[in-house]
Amino acid sequence: MFDSLTIFRIVKTGFVNYWRNIWLSAAATMVMTITLVIFSILAIVFGITQFSINQVTDRVDVSVYFKPGTAEGVIEQFASDLKKKPEVSAVTYTSAEDALAAFKATHAQDQLILDSLDELSDNPLPATVQVKADKIEDYPHIAEGIQNGGYKEHISKVNFEDNRLLIERFGKASKLIVVGGSVLVAIFSIIAILVIFNTITLTIYNRKEEVEIMRLVGATNWYIRGPFIIESLLYSVVATIITSALVLALVSKLQSSSLSYISGTGEGNLPLFYPYGQWTYTIPALLLIAILLSVASSMLAIRKYLKI
Amino acid sequence: MIRFENVIKYFGNTKALSAIDLEIKHGEFISIVGLSGAGKSTLLKLVTGEERADEGRVLIDDIDIAKVKVSDLPYLRRKIGMVFQDIKLLPKRTAFENVAFAMEVSGHKRDRIEKEVPKILELVGLLHKKHNFPNEMSGGERQRIAIARSLAHRPALLMADEPTGNLDEVNAAEVLDLLLKINKLGTTVILATHASDLVNKIKKRVITIEGGRVVLEQERGRYKL
Numbered sequence: 029m030f031d032s033l034t035i036f037r038i039v040k041t042g043f044v045n046y047w048r049n050i051w052l053s054a055a056a057t058m059v060m061t062i063t064l065v066i067f068s069i070l071a072i073v074f075g076i077t078q079f080s081i082n083q084v085t086d087r088v089d090v091s092v093y094f095k096p097g098t099a100e101g102v103i104e105q106f107a108s109d110l111k112k113k114p115e116v117s118a119v120t121y122t123s124a125e126d127a128l129a130a131f132k133a134t135h136a137q138d139q140l141i142l143d144s145l146d147e148l149s150d151n152p153l154p155a156t157v158q159v160k161a162d163k164i165e166d167y168p169h170i171a172e173g174i175q176n177g178g179y180k181e182h183i184s185k186v187n188f189e190d191n192r193l194l195i196e197r198f199g200k201a202s203k204l205i206v207v208g209g210s211v212l213v214a215i216f217s218i219i220a221i222l223v224i225f226n227t228i229t230l231t232i233y234n235r236k237e238e239v240e241i242m243r244l245v246g247a248t249n250w251y252i253r254g255p256f257i258i259e260s261l262l263y264s265v266v267a268t269i270i271t272s273a274l275v276l277a278l279v280s281k282l283q284s285s286s287l288s289y290i291s292g293t294g295e296g297n298l299p300l301f302y303p304y305g306q307w308t309y310t311i312p313a314l315l316l317i318a319i320l321l322s323v324a325s326s327m328l329a330i331r332k333y334l335k336i
Numbered sequence: 337m338i339r340f341e342n343v344i345k346y347f348g349n350t351k352a353l354s355a356i357d358l359e360i361k362h363g364e365f366i367s368i369v370g371l372s373g374a375g376k377s378t379l380l381k382l383v384t385g386e387e388r389a390d391e392g393r394v395l396i397d398d399i400d401i402a403k404v405k406v407s408d409l410p411y412l413r414r415k416i417g418m419v420f421q422d423i424k425l426l427p428k429r430t431a432f433e434n435v436a437f438a439m440e441v442s443g444h445k446r447d448r449i450e451k452e453v454p455k456i457l458e459l460v461g462l463l464h465k466k467h468n469f470p471n472e473m474s475g476g477e478r479q480r481i482a483i484a485r486s487l488a489h490r491p492a493l494l495m496a497d498e499p500t501g502n503l504d505e506v507n508a509a510e511v512l513d514l515l516l517k518i519n520k521l522g523t524t525v526i527l528a529t530h531a532s533d534l535v536n537k538i539k540k541r542v543i544t545i546e547g548g549r550v551v552l553e554q555e556r557g558r559y560k561l
């Protein structure tokens with residue numbers, strides 16, 4: 029609908045508008061930046077809590093210890109029965125021999141332990157089956173089922189470390205962060221919309237004469253509106269650049285310190301936009317939010333004050 | 337070229353125009369005269385679509401303006417040159433830029449603008465003032481720049497609303513000569529004015545309106561009132 033020359037003129041006028049009211053533009057850009065920074069921090073904190081919940085959840089399982097001398101066939105049958113249950117995601121069978129070999133391997137440096145093991149005639153370690161569930165709330169039920177199930181006489185112990193309380197707390201914290209953060213984001217979004225609305229209104233007012241003449245000598249409506257939208261887009265783009273720089277600096281700091289504390293390894297990317305966990309989503313997401321806010325408010329100002 | 341058919345226009349309770357019937361032909365020079373408040377500006381605004389008729393039709397080359405979509409009005413306006421009663425030059429732009437602005441807005445290329453604007457300024461006799469701002473020019477010169485701007489996109493129709501309003505006799509005569517010259521070059525001209533002696537001199541068709549009605553139509557008439 030527009031040729032490149034017209035687009036060039038619209039964009040150019042948008043830049044001129046931005047520059048002519050540089051202080052107002054700076055204020056609008058600043059408010060937008062604050063909104064984006066709050067949003068980013070919210071996303072990071074939410075990402076960290078989710079990451080932590082996953083870490084803790086990953087460590088939960090049900091361990092079933094079998095009595096010494098239980099036939100392997102029985103245990104294998106038990107394992108395959110468990111696998112058929114829909115709530116079970118993984119079953120790992122470790123035979124007594126394997127357990128002993130693994131134990132010896134981990135204590136290969138410790139002669140005292142190895143010596144005392146050799147003194148025992150029987151393998152002191154039991155055969156175990158580790159059970160993992162998809163959902164954290166299924167564990168108590170699975171553990172109970174095993175304890176009272178058909179293999180009861182072969183089982184010496186069912187161990188289920190109940191981390192649910194911890195996980196629940198993390199979950200509550202993350203909910204609180206999301207709710208509180210969303211309220212903050214909403215408040216600042218409204219402020220950003222108002223500030224941009226006022227800035228664009230002022231630009232429209234400053235260019236009242238020009239707009240009227242443009243209209244009367246045959247400018248199309250979009251030719252008249254375009255520069256104001258470009259001006260508001262500039263707020264978004266500049267704010268996104270500033271925010272990205274700030275957030276990238278913050279996250280690289282976080283990544284090197286707190287993440288190693290949480291995961292115990294110090295590896296992996298910080299899952300900023302959980303569940304995507306990808307950096308490539310961050311900047312486009314910020315830009316999208318910024319553009320939505322600024323275009324919404326400039327369109328409001330244009331509809332209200334730009335007489336076409 | 338333009339036909340008014342029984343046109344009525346209200347502003348609230350004010351009847352600005354009542355039952356206007358009028359035809360303006362291609363290449364014509366027509367003067368609309370009347371006292372202040374007679375409805376001259378309103379008549380011109382109906383042609384550019386700035387105002388809409390409440391009753392009757394306004395046709396440009398047999399196209400009913402009421403049926404032109406709002407989004408298509410700009411393209412209509414590019415075919416018409418309008419010299420506004422209040423001039424409407426941009427104070428922060430030079431004579432050249434004011435004329436160029438109108439061309440930019442309707443999508444002309446830069447090199448075309450660079451070529452055309454000096455020609456138009458030459459036509460109105462103000463090429464030597466191209467770098468001056470409106471406040472550095474006389475009323476007559478400003479009026480001629482406004483005429484230059486209205487001619488920028490080579491309109492088939494030029495409408496001048498009170499172009500001699502605040503001018504002394506000499507300047508008014510100059511502006512009028514310019515309009516006659518433009519008309520000779522093939523552009524249809526509509527001149528709205530209340531200056532009696534002015535239209536008496538030029539011996540062209542005169543329409544007299546009073547209280548929104550055509551009260552007198554003269555082919556080479558003299559303005560009475």
Ligand SMILES: Nc1ncnc2c1ncn2[C@@H]1O[C@H](COP(=O)(O)OP(=O)(O)OP(=O)(O)O)[C@@H](O)[C@H]1O
Nearest residue numbers: 347350352370371372373374375376377378379530
């Ligand atoms: N936008 C408007 N709102 C309300 N009334 C208007 C408007 N425009 C014009 N009028 C009224 O319509 C009538 C005709 O006005 P118009 O401007 O056409 O007169 P005119 O002949 O151009 O006068 P002048 O010689 O003073 O320019 C007047 O009574 C005026 O008050």
Ligand SMILES: [Mg+2]
Nearest residue numbers: 376377421497
């Ligand atoms: Mg008038």
